[in-house]
Amino acid sequence: MKVIHVVGARPNFMKVGPVIDALKEHKSVTQVLLHTGQHYDANMSQIFFEQLALPAPDINLEIGSGSHAVQTAQTMIAFEQQVLQHRPDWVLVYGDVNSTVAATLVCAKLGIPIAHVEAGLRSFDRSMPEEVNRLVTDQLANLLLTPSPDGDTNLLREGVQPERIHLVGNVMIDTLVRLRPQAEALWPSLRERFGLAGYGLVHLNRPTNVDEPTMLRAILSTLNEIAADLPLLFPIHPRTRKRIQDHGLAPIAQGIQFCEPLGYLEFLALQAHAAMVLTDSGGVQEETTFLQVPCLTLRENTERPITVDVGTNILVGQDMDLLRSEAGRILQGQRKQGTVPPLWDGQAGRRIAEIIVQTERVSSR
């Protein structure tokens, strides 16, 4: 059995490793790792391959940046050639980025079975490009591998046949569990490098927060206020950096310590030791829930409600007064206590591999 794993952007890389490792245990499986090239800067891509000890991609489509239509269409054109050449039995797609939906559309038209890792998540907000990618991918995928029970509920509501849905848990947490000791080993040098005692960690790059200058200004000036009480470190995505430059917003953010995007291990260590994390990322909501670190999410909704229901996550939306007051509460020691969701146990990759191999056996009988 031949499988192609499709990855393209930063949040995909920590999800693919555990599945590759688990499939290695099944000798009948040949694996091909395909990178679309959606993310291409060394600190957005290569460093993750090194730190996560991923095999070098067998294929890199080198698609790069572009509008959604351009990026998706170019990925489809280049990916179709690879599928026709390799003729995989299964294609595994991860998360909700443009590379995910592009590969899914190609396979659906060619009749190649698709397994979607991290299926079923819904923000119910179609203004988010990721929500559109999730809806399309889940309608077309043959196997839907969900991280939490809300994913199953959403898929069933959308009419997906129950036999296609499998609750496997959170594969990103497999990587976190495996690499936490290595991340921890970096903590002393990170503390020294950034001069950290108590601090908050910031991670923002959603278009709704960073593309609109009025919103970005409001966020930066609120962060600047919070930074007067708690130093804030902000490893900055190229998209956000560009917006701050374009709109001349650097002067209102002088109290915030910015740095280049960090590797997986560095970011994990910084999350684990932070007094709070301020984010709009999906993955960071999950990692802070697992680490039981307070997380304030600058979004009106989340496709990961379990991080709010049982985890340490609080949605503050784009309400800057709420952001200020929730940050103040954490600083006064009123932390939201959370628990780790079921099946976020470091074994999701193994469960995914079992299901794929089982399904292949049944369908080839």
Ligand code: UD1
């Ligand atoms: C993508 C994902 C988003 C994810 C984010 C994580 C989609 C629709 N969005 O958003 O879900 O949270 O990745 O990082 O797929 N750029 C660089 N270097 C790079 C990559 C991008 O400078 O290596 C810059 C380019 O100016 C590019 C911009 O960042 O135009 C946006 O990149 P893109 O891949 O379109 O989306 P992200 O914002 O990274």
